[in-house]
Amino acid sequence: EPKGIKFVVADAGDAFWRALYVFSPPGRDYRWCCKVTKLGPITLAIKENYPKGVLMFVGQRKYESIKRFKQPRVWRNEWVPNEIGASPIFHWRAIEVWLYIFSRKLPYNPLYERGFDRIGCFLCPSASLAEFERLKREKPELWEKWRKALEHWRKRFGLPEEWITYGFWRWKKLSKGEKAIAGKLGVDIPEERSWEPVKVKIEETGGGYELEFNTVLNKKRLLQVAPILGEVSVEGDVVRAGEVEFFTETRMAKAPDEMEAVSAYYLVKRAYECVGCGVCVGKCPEEALSIDEKSKKIVVDWNRCTHCRECMEVCPLLKIKNPEEGSQL
Template sequence: DIPVEIHWCSHCRVPVLQEVSQADKGICPRCGSKMKYMSTDIRPVFPEERLLLEILLGRKPNEYKDKSVWAVNSRYYIDGKSVSLPKALFKTADVETIAHKLEENKAGNNYDAFNETIQRFVEANNTRLHYLKDEAHEFVKHEAAKFPQENIVISFSGGKDSTATADVVIKALSEPSLVHIFGDTTLEFPYTTEYAKRYREEHPQAIFKVARNNEQVFMDVCEDIGPPARMMRWCCSMFKTGPITRVINSLYRNQQILTFYGIRKSESVSRSKYNRVEDDAESVKIQQQTVASPIFFWKDMDVWLYLLAEKVDFNEAYRLGYDRVGCWCCPNNNQRAQFLSRIYMPERSRQWRDFLIDFAKKIGKPDPEVYVDEGSWKARQGGNGLPAAGSVKIKFSNCTSEEHAKIYRLERPFDDELVGMFVPFGRVAPELGQKLLREVIVLDPRSNVPILSIQPFDHDGYEHAVKVRTMNVADHDDLQRMVGYQIRKFNACRKCLKCESLCRAGAISIAGDYYYIDPDKCVHCKMCMTAKYLDGGCTMDKYLRTK
């Protein structure tokens, strides 16, 4: 993790990345000219985005065709001179007129000058490129040596980082037949879907698995619990982590695997706190894997240097100006990304905005259009205004006739699914309960002593209820707290698949609308009922909690 800076060589007309402490810092390694400081990171601007920039600046189309254009966020460098686009421009620009001008002038656009610039760029950063490749290859070999080759997986998202990671790993291990898992969230850019198809064709020996949640429809879930927000991205576990977990379970059952990810420290504040290799239960979203990141310390410029120098095919969305290509409607997308989607995905963008406005009206926002256009929906927290919010509230009464017994309200009738949710506590033994009362006893997994009694119950004010009594334990309140977590799951479960990802033993599965814990696989670790790993015992508590 060595500090670096990017300098501009006005003679070569390219950025050069150098270590802050190196002796010849500020001297171009290609031509020997003195350079000036530029920024901490940079990305190339492809001809398609350059044409858009010219239109936004009111310049003649293709005016900058022969210039070297680079960018970081909304700041552009045209032959080293800085031009910044105001954020307000992305909100107010006439996207229909811009789209028309782009279509009208794309025929006169070409890659001749851009390709020459990239050749000089690679030559000027050749030392850096060799360092990146050598270091990443050594890292990959070192980590891969700890696992059988068949237990090595590449996480493939279709973005530039996962593309670079996949290429590095395949070349480092000289193994083109590694398992790739592509998490198709159903919210991918069309360009990502096209690229994933191209990648499969270009890597015919790779075992390419697509992880997709075919049981949930994103918009239906949005209607129920509201759209994802920055602090409430329920979509990640439901449409990405959960489906990937299912693919991993189908391939490896309960074996530990090594997954190479394209995570980089400089991407965000949260990712800067990660380690290059993670296997800690609190840090890894899928418990069955150790995560390793060969490009963890790379800058944006490093990724592009690698892809362009190695001539690796990549997602076409980057040519249009997107600097990240996750879900196209992600609440983490900035105004610039939303602006690009209004140009290149106009129909989807209109439909999404219409939905957000309808949602804002439903939860009682006084000015729905402002709420949406200002991006306030991204900061939404909890389930205020949503009927579904009531399902996460644990309602109970203390039993007056039995000590350490609580009567919990249920959203639906007592059934085998609810009984199955008590498997993590120990051995579920219905044969030991009073049959006339439909009582089920749960035995401690170590001592075989009864610790829970469960039975359906009629209670005033509750349409459906269950009575749970704790026994033979030192801390009755702690045990009842975990019981409450399972009751919340039963009432509020939206099949988000978070529990599946959390279970190291692969014991939890969602089959249709049925939440199932396999008693033969469950190791009674109670991670799925521990607030440290699952706040409130159910992910929906975070998304639907109200003040």
């Protein structure tokens, strides 16, 4: 700052810990954490400070993972529509990074000297078990905080201690190797775990589809997001959004077809489970979405929303958490 450089901070606050109890622990195949705690806040920061968008330089390299090896050097991220990403050191090997640092006497994180090969989120599911052992040794307070969170979910899912000890929590759907390890250990680990706070039963009737939720529909909260589905009208406790009718203060809703029934389920899911990541705010072409500072949930501006539903296409609750309609209907 003394040199005239302005720092813009994109802070997710406690979003991860709030989202944890909606999504369940992140996994290598279930990377909701990046969207909620990194890409969402970055999108909002760019939108506020650089409305025309930015060119973002990222320090990732192709040698870090197979997935990154296959990525282009310049790209657009669907989760951050207002940035173009570029990786200047994409082709560098690790030794070239360190030679660059040493040759210019640049400061670096001292944890690299204490055995850490990569430094990022302390609870990253992509970390190896060896790295978690280092975490226990070097930062016991951080490991204990994460262990307690995992213990909460272990009990909720009714899983054995090995789910934590051997790192099975790092997958939503166990890989072939993880299933083999579970077999050798003789422990019963479900092949796939799921957690859906908002559930629904959808049945076809003579005049369309009926939805029965596992929770009572709150009128106030529903009205904050209802315009996403279409023009809104209210008659008593009945809220009509587009072609869907929600009977608030009950668990029921009606839709004309299966597609709208699923959209109604998604709307209620977003209304109740939203963690305020802000990804949808950056995606909205009409700037009709905002995050309520108190509730940390999305609110729709009735005057701006055109019911395009583009926000449905990027919501981590729907794209990453990915409820399978087949198991819910």
